[in-house]
Amino acid sequence: MKFLKNLLFIILSTSFAQTIHSMEQPPIGNTPLHWAIHDGDIYAVTAILERGDNVNAKLIFCNYTPLHIASQNGLTKIAKILIKNNANINAKSSTDATPLDLASQNGHANVATILLTCKANVDATKTNRWTPLHIASQNGHTKIVNILLNYKANVNARSMNNYTSLHIASQSGHDAEIVDLLLKHHADPCATNNDGQTPDILAKRKGHIAIYKFLQGNEKFPQGKRYLSLYNKFKPNKCAICQELFIPKQLIAVIECGHSFHDKCIKKCSQASTRCPLCRQETNTEDSKLLIHYIKTKKQKNTKPVKPVEKKQKTEDD
Ligand SMILES: [Zn+2]
Numbered sequence: 001m002k003f004l005k006n007l008l009f010i011i012l013s014t015s016f017a018q019t020i021h022s023m024e025q026p027p028i029g030n031t032p033l034h035w036a037i038h039d040g041d042i043y044a045v046t047a048i049l050e051r052g053d054n055v056n057a058k059l060i061f062c063n064y065t066p067l068h069i070a071s072q073n074g075l076t077k078i079a080k081i082l083i084k085n086n087a088n089i090n091a092k093s094s095t096d097a098t099p100l101d102l103a104s105q106n107g108h109a110n111v112a113t114i115l116l117t118c119k120a121n122v123d124a125t126k127t128n129r130w131t132p133l134h135i136a137s138q139n140g141h142t143k144i145v146n147i148l149l150n151y152k153a154n155v156n157a158r159s160m161n162n163y164t165s166l167h168i169a170s171q172s173g174h175d176a177e178i179v180d181l182l183l184k185h186h187a188d189p190c191a192t193n194n195d196g197q198t199p200d201i202l203a204k205r206k207g208h209i210a211i212y213k214f215l216q217g218n219e220k221f222p223q224g225k226r227y228l229s230l231y232n233k234f235k236p237n238k239c240a241i242c243q244e245l246f247i248p249k250q251l252i253a254v255i256e257c258g259h260s261f262h263d264k265c266i267k268k269c270s271q272a273s274t275r276c277p278l279c280r281q282e283t284n285t286e287d288s289k290l291l292i293h294y295i296k297t298k299k300q301k302n303t304k305p306v307k308p309v310e311k312k313q314k315t316e317d318d
Pocket residue numbers: 239240241242243244261262265
């Protein structure tokens with residue numbers, strides 16, 4: 001039954017291709033190859049390519065090539081066949097999206113890896129100047145962000161409105177792990193967009209508080225640097241209020257004098273006084289509130305690190 005269906009498909013599509021050929025028009029539109037890929041039919045894809053159909057035929061309006069469709073749908077085997085048959089790795093759609101953009105958007109890590117192995121442009125930009133890294137960061141695909149960075153994606157590439165991938169990841173708030181990855185690959189936490197906003201401001205505005213605190217605690221952040229050196233002056237291992245030990249890689253609150261506390265402990269104290277509960281130093285105030293900064297405690301030996309994850313999102317993959 002399957003064989004008969006495929007045979008009928010080949011006969012019909014052959015006559016369709018011949019009609020196009022006889023009209024001497026470029027091979028655009030819903031070609032048999034696009035149909036076969038939509039169906040995920042490897043047998044039909046192979047047969048159509050063997051008879052010599054154009055591997056880079058484009059769909060009307062969107063200009064998607066067969067490789068765009070395979071990348072969008074995470075069809076790893078078909079993507080390999082198309083590439084072997086000289087598919088254009090960096091083909092552009094009507095909006096300048098490449099197959100790597102579509103794999104990055106839809107979380108297909110295996111297809112992204114194949115495209116990059118075959119020299120896909122890791123920093124290909126569209127009219128809005130977004131790169132695949134912007135797209136993967138926007139959609140919360142941690143695995144793809146990691147792959148793109150390992151293939152030397154420009155971590156500080158700017159969109160048309162001067163957004164870096166760190167801006168996008170911070171305001172999307174999918175996964176603090178992406179923010180962590182970008183920072184490890186030297187993303188600039190102080191980069192400003194056209195509205196003068198840094199990534200931490202965008203995270204705060206969207207209510208992603210864990211990401212906001214995490215960004216402000218980064219040592220490259222000007223304030224973070226100052227508070228980190230204050231923290232290092234005392235190197236406390238426990239909260240001076242509740243006397244409980246800090247957990248490794250925990251976000252802790254550091255105040256102007258350099259003393260550190262649990263967030264909830266210092267917030268309770270700050271309601272009563274703006275003096276440090278330990279040294280009684282009057283702290284600088286902002287709207288009568290303690291200026292609190294957050295840093296991450298150091299990882300210690302023989303302890304399991306706690307990942308700074310605000311909200312773990314499942315990443316769909318091939
Ligand atoms: Zn405490």
